[in-house]
Amino acid sequence: MTGMTFSQIVHMDCTAYAWAMGNLALHMLMRMAEGVAGSAAWLGRGLSCVCAQRRESDARPSFDLTLAQEECLQRLQSRIDVAYDSSRPEHQEALRALWHAAFPEEELHGLISEQWKEMGWQGKDPSTDFRGGGFISLENLLFFARNYPKSFQNLLQKQEGDRSMWEYPFAVAGVNITFMLIQMLGLQAVKPRMLIGAIFLKLLSENESAFDLLYCIAFKLMDQQWLSMRASYMDFNTVMKSTRRQLERELLLEDVTRLEDMPSFNLLR
Template sequence: MGMTSVKSLSKGYLPSWLSSFRLFINYIISFTLSSILSLLWFYLKPWVKIGLRKCTGLCELQRICYKTEKGAQRSLEVEKCVYSSKCQIVKTIRNQLDDVAKNGRFNSSNTREVVQLVENAVESICNEKEINPSNHPEFVTAMRICFLQIYGYKNLQYKINCLRNVPIDLNNSKHVKKLTKLWNSLNPNNPLQSKISSQWIEIGFNCEDPVANFRGIGLLGLENLLYFSINYTKNAQQILNHSKSTINGFPFASTGIYLTYVTINLLNTGRLKTHFYNSHFGTTCLEDFHKVYCYLFCALEHLWLKEKSNNENDLSFIKEKLISKLDSELERNDIILKWIPL
């Protein structure tokens, strides 16, 4: 046994416990170095910023705005800078804008207050950083756009989560009207017989009562399906027809509701920032969210047909593949989710 162990070691083979121990030591060393470097940067960063300010004559926000094109890269860097700033003026600005956005008031229907807040924010930053707006008009414009994008996104999160928390009620005439519109847009030649009907199962609901499918996603799930079916009727009807195929069908409505969950998750985790910051140089609204949802529905159907799936069990694999594809795409700072409606 002793000779075998010596020979194994001489040939480069290590016992499993020794290999594990070596990996553990490497991890500890790597973690320690990383922590030391992070700590050093924490203390050195203010001095580095002061040095750069002296050398370039520009503050950090100016350097970001001048070195990047408008869009995701610039707005993400500005957002990070604003939220990591220890400057009391910047803290006050972000708290004020956060309060407006997180209460659903940072939108186009409240233009006067939004414009005033943004102008005050940019003016306060210029005063604090000793920036003459007349000499740096590009910076002023860039900061206006960044603030509109950053807090417009937060406002959209508020709006979406409010809609999600509204349960669908068949005793609410407005909700019933929306459900009827959904049915009529998808099946114009086949009238709905009643609010609770087996007809709902034909378009992919799990049971005769469509409300059951919307539990947990609320009115938002219905609004998504309705927007898609009314504004992109040809696409919606084509996907519905494919979903009814006996060869490679899938539940249309249930899949659509699942995609609402996916879109909410992308929004709330910030992964949709790259898309919105590249495609909207102002505030975002509910319709912008709906359009991303429509893109996802069409992208899912494309993958489904491409994979030539033939049973509902394959749908989980297709969903995972779609999410993986989205995660990869949304990591890019130049991404805009585009699709061509029928």
């Protein structure tokens, strides 16, 4: 079980997931006993997305959309449907751009390189980690790096707060956040079935970059939750649940008419 990839663990059902996490905990203790210092190559395998666990309270009537909202949803869904393809030049360029945004002073030796572990990918080939979030998860990371570079670097370098010795790997956590938001907002349905999804589509119709911006907010909020909970490796799923609940609460606030009105937006610099 310890050889499974991040994306395989994400899509397991709850019973199998609990069993996997028990085995993973045992594996982690074994690695600690061997004196391994928490490398991203194996840390990432322990991350799973809370969004894969459905709740009965999520089932709600669908909401009608305006023509503008419907068009925005379709454009976003077309992005979500794109898998990362390492043979496509535009995907290769986006990955290189992400590296240069993250490490502007360090030359990248190749799209398959041990260097990628510095960013928190599981191995030397990031393409294997995009299966859980698709190409949009790379676009999210790149949007974050370009639009909020200080916050991006703070998270990448773990520069703020009293950090755990067993930290979450940055890039794999980013893919997890993309997947969580897609599920939380019900973006793969023809119409939103939850109020939170309907609210978001209204925001999206007024700001085409709303999903990318919400991603940045969610990443910063997740890290804040991580620090406030004094979390470590095996607490990641609990942190993700807390992050999702806080995002839902803020999006439902009456005075939030745009994402910049969310209290957590202030976490971005």
